Amino acid sequence: MNDDFSVPDGDIILRTQSLPNRHFRVHKLVLSLASSVFKDMFGMPQPEPDASTVDTEVVDVTDPPQALDLILRLIYPIPPPIVNNLDLLVEGLVITDKYNIAGARARLRMRLAKFVNEDPLRAYAIASRFGFDEEAERASSLTTGIYLPALTDLPDDLKHISAPAYHKLIRLHERYRNEIEDAVDAVLFEPACLECKVAKALAEPRMRTKLVRIFCRGTPITVAAYIRELGIVCKAACMTKFVEGVAVKLGGKNAIILP
Structure with missing residues (x-):
């Protein structure tokens, strides 16, 4: 059980599918307040709990454990985590879109702004992917310090942006x-x-x-x-x-x- 999310009065367990499984014992009320998707999910029939989780509903999720841990820390009333990794930040944003968790999404957006100067090309791609226009505009102006034709490996994040967003970047560099x-x-x-x-x-x-x-x-x-x-x-x-x-x-x- 995850140490920070194993409270005795938790009435639901989110169980990740990656091995070894991670279990997050949390509260339906907290998740429902943060996410309309979770709220609707809890109204659907769930499999019977096994012997180790009597009286506690179990929901299997496919989300990366580390990213799920991040999002839970952002929606629970505990000190917010410091995100220093763009890969984790992207995984977290994917989860916020999947479950419609607006509050956590806004906090991750604020954190993305910190990476604009450090890695403008990736920041531009991520901001474009998730519709953060202000951050995308600021990051794009900083990417001119990168000679795109000389790059042998472009960030995978660019695969997820729209053709107009990529075209805009190319035109700016031209x-x-x-x-x-x-x-x-x-x-x-x-x-x-x-x-x-x-x-x-x-x-x-x-x-x-x-x-x-x-x-x-x-x-x-x-x-x-x-x-x-x-x-x-x-x-x-x-x-x-x-x-x-x-x-x-x-x-x-x-x-x-x-x-």
């Missing part, structure tokens, strides 16, 4: 990449860059892709480190001017260029 390429083109054709072969080198498709990917990261990088990563050497300072010039034109929207 717009940001276009902004970067426009800034690159504007700086490349300044006289300072034409004095050496920087413009010619960066005009190559492979090098332009590499250049855009660096700016798309959205993480701080020094001018010197940027130049080393590009691998383009010039005797004059035009390469430095080029990197600084692109950063200025982008206005800090993408990579933060440090001195």
Whole structure:
């Protein structure tokens, strides 16, 4: 029996199907107040209790034990759990939708907002899947620090979002990449860059892709480190001017260029 949900006066046991079985002895009243689905469920005929659970109704559920434990902690009047795992948070949201538990869903939504900065791509997918428009909008703007074409493994969460939500994300990234390429083109054709072969080198498709990917990261990088990563050497300072010039034109929207 689960230590936190084995109260003597509990009048129902939720028994998970994964082995070993987990038993949660809880109260019908609490579950009914939190969920209309549970309320309706208790009105349906249930199998006769076995010898170990005399006078206590048993309901078999297919929910993951850890996620069910999480939801029970969110609907019972006990200190709320701290959710530091997106996988668990998603499993919990699935349960709240399955049983229509609005209160727990709202609390998990608040927790998802904490992950927007840590993992914006997954946060966007999860928010889109569960209809959290505000969080999806905020997360999508932060995903521009990720160069999507370079990802070999996309989060499984993206499999659960709608085609319009995925299309919106792709269009956003295209717009940001276009902004970067426009800034690159504007700086490349300044006289300072034409004095050496920087413009010619960066005009190559492979090098332009590499250049855009660096700016798309959205993480701080020094001018010197940027130049080393590009691998383009010039005797004059035009390469430095080029990197600084692109950063200025982008206005800090993408990579933060440090001195």
